[in-house]
């Protein structure tokens with residue numbers, strides 16, 4: 262059997278520590294690679310550096326977000342999280358609701374508020390773009 266995770270970079274791969282570059286145009290290749298892995302692995306979120314592209318793009322529930330920025334953070338909570346790039350389960354401080362701005366598939370600006378699990382997934386994926394993994398930010402459980 263093929264290892265389904267073989268395309269996902271693992272800690273301590275140096276690409277995972279990079280401060281990813283903003284996308285000046287729609288990063289088609291990176292998004293295809295994210296989709297391919299998201300479907301194959303059946304995960305809810307992935308960030309481009311995890312598949313080898315140090316670009317600011319994430320895929321959340323199948324939706325690409327280019328150059329995502331978190332504009333506002335709500336009340337903090339402890340989120341129990343796993344990451345395909347890190348072994349173990351971690352308790353990570355996250356906001357329960359966030360306001361996010363990003364570029365969609367047409368490179369048009371979108372802005373929305375996300376709550377609970379979706380808010381945590383987006384914060385986890387945006388952290389990847391700043392080279393922050395759950396083993397740096399959280400506590401191992």
Ligand SMILES: [Zn+2]
Nearest residue numbers: 343344345346
């Ligand atoms: Zn992750």
